[in-house]
Amino acid sequence: MNVIDAVSTLNAxxxxxxxxxxxxxxxxxxxxYLDNAATTQKPRPVINALADYYLTYNANIHRGVxxxxxxxxxxxxxxxxxxxAFINAASVEEIIFVRGVTEAINLVASSYGLTFIEEGDEIxxxxxxxxxxxxxxxxxxxxxxxxxxxxxxxxxxxxDIEGFCSLLTSRTKLVAxxxxxxxxxxxxxxxxxIRLARASGAVVLIDGAQSGAHVDIDVKxxxxxxxxxxxxxxxxxxxxxxxxxxxxxLDQMPPYQGGGEMIMEVTYEHTTYNDLPYxxxxxxxxxxxxxxxxxxxxxxxxxxxxxxxxxxQDLLRYATAKVGELPFVTxxxxxxxxxxxxxxxxxxxxxxxxxxxxxxxGIAVRTGHHCTQPLMKTLGINGTVRASFxxxxxxSEVDELVDGLRRIIPILRP
Amino acid sequence: MTIxxxxxxxxxxxxxxxxxxxxxxxxxxxxxRSLPAxxxxxxxxxxxxxxCHSKVWLAAAERTNLMHFxxxxxxxxxxxxxxxxxxVFNGQDRNDILNTDLYFIKRNHLGRFVGTKRSNGFYAMxxxxxxxxxxxxxxxxEVITSIL
Numbered sequence: 001m002n003v004i005d006a007v008s009t010l011n012a013x014x015x016x017x018x019x020x021x022x023x024x025x026x027x028x029x030x031x032x033y034l035d036n037a038a039t040t041q042k043p044r045p046v047i048n049a050l051a052d053y054y055l056t057y058n059a060n061i062h063r064g065v066x067x068x069x070x071x072x073x074x075x076x077x078x079x080x081x082x083x084x085a086f087i088n089a090a091s092v093e094e095i096i097f098v099r100g101v102t103e104a105i106n107l108v109a110s111s112y113g114l115t116f117i118e119e120g121d122e123i124x125x126x127x128x129x130x131x132x133x134x135x136x137x138x139x140x141x142x143x144x145x146x147x148x149x150x151x152x153x154x155x156x157x158x159x160d161i162e163g164f165c166s167l168l169t170s171r172t173k174l175v176a177x178x179x180x181x182x183x184x185x186x187x188x189x190x191x192x193x194i195r196l197a198r199a200s201g202a203v204v205l206i207d208g209a210q211s212g213a214h215v216d217i218d219v220k221x222x223x224x225x226x227x228x229x230x231x232x233x234x235x236x237x238x239x240x241x242x243x244x245x246x247x248x249x250l251d252q253m254p255p256y257q258g259g260g261e262m263i264m265e266v267t268y269e270h271t272t273y274n275d276l277p278y279x280x281x282x283x284x285x286x287x288x289x290x291x292x293x294x295x296x297x298x299x300x301x302x303x304x305x306x307x308x309x310x311x312x313q314d315l316l317r318y319a320t321a322k323v324g325e326l327p328f329v330t331x332x333x334x335x336x337x338x339x340x341x342x343x344x345x346x347x348x349x350x351x352x353x354x355x356x357x358x359x360x361x362g363i364a365v366r367t368g369h370h371c372t373q374p375l376m377k378t379l380g381i382n383g384t385v386r387a388s389f390x391x392x393x394x395x396s397e398v399d400e401l402v403d404g405l406r407r408i409i410p411i412l413r414p
Numbered sequence: 415m416t417i418x419x420x421x422x423x424x425x426x427x428x429x430x431x432x433x434x435x436x437x438x439x440x441x442x443x444x445x446x447r448s449l450p451a452x453x454x455x456x457x458x459x460x461x462x463x464x465x466c467h468s469k470v471w472l473a474a475a476e477r478t479n480l481m482h483f484x485x486x487x488x489x490x491x492x493x494x495x496x497x498x499x500x501x502v503f504n505g506q507d508r509n510d511i512l513n514t515d516l517y518f519i520k521r522n523h524l525g526r527f528v529g530t531k532r533s534n535g536f537y538a539m540x541x542x543x544x545x546x547x548x549x550x551x552x553x554x555x556e557v558i559t560s561i562l
Binding site for chain 1: 434435436438439440443447468488489490491492
């Protein structure tokens, strides 16, 4: 797809009307919500689905024999099928509901990692990773006396593929990498990384926290072993996510948590486990949230992922040009392929001060290290200001951001 | 001035800004610029109050039963906030400090800064001031004399 020539047919102003929260004032000014990499706002169908569940068919799932339980179970499983189709997984058994990407990675680290990683083995992550794709692997490496290796990045915030190749060895058992960077926006060449890693015999996990709402995802085409998504970054509820796992691997992995739902039979002496995907879904899940997540995925599909991508690319190009030309501003992360994330620093001004002053003007951005402290250290900075875009953002909101920066930078400069 | 007289003064000062959040922020920035430089001897990791976004250093010294505080931050807004706290507490009796109700925060609509501990450490600054009154870190009398 040539993003320069292609034009989104999406009408962001119309899309906004589906998001009631956006229609409010913060500190006397219209809200400009540019913190979508942290969490997205929720469209009416998602909010209505949550209310409808609690108003009309709340019941525990899978075990009940009554009508409400049947209805709740059907709605819950419908989301699983929608998720399967959303990422083009082979079967619903490969879709595990979790609390989000963090839990998905912890599940794989705890179950797959502690079972199959041995002393002297290697796990590879990149220098762009969120803490949630670092810490669980550190734990595995510490417990198994394995080695954690870091793929270097170029100054632009792009992965050094040659550097990655040089890290791959016969002891590399797992590669865990983000599809897109939450701090810089870089879209990583995951298909190439997966191909190289799998050719060397490694299993690959993709952290899709920053890609789920923004780019097309096809796990068959990617040929990854695990793919993780968080619903709340995809216009869905908080506390829900998906772990996709290749069935062959999921079958070999021990359960992550013990409890109800995940068992086949329990005696005091022994427990046999349920089939996939329930083996990994101990306890009562966030049923309403899972049910409503389906409406978030359908919302994305109805708008069209290519449309959304093109719209956000348009905003990113516009914002990059406008913010990039401001005096004292340095853009951080200039990869050629990015999701709608614009990170920047301003000479002699702490990002926190920028964020607070923008908030006074009703503009919500994120400031700080964005849970990527090692990346910030690599870049030699303490943090950035991050504006991140979603389908409902408009160029006039980018103008508000730029006007805000023009006003506050002289106030904050020493 | 008593602590409450100073708080009332601050309340009046902010009231003149008519609740305009941007003006309030600019005022806090101005206060941050007015914060006296912290003696280098106190700007050490031991005196660092760790917040999620900003670094704040705060140190206490006592002379003739009155408390004196010194602070700095890497963000101008945190400097402004700690400046307000120092204005209220500097030169005050330790018992008065411990028994103070910091009503100026609520009346000046500064609650947004104390709403979350992770946001900027304003709560932590207050906690640290009170903690330092209860269990004052030792500073040599010569250093205190040279500063005061």
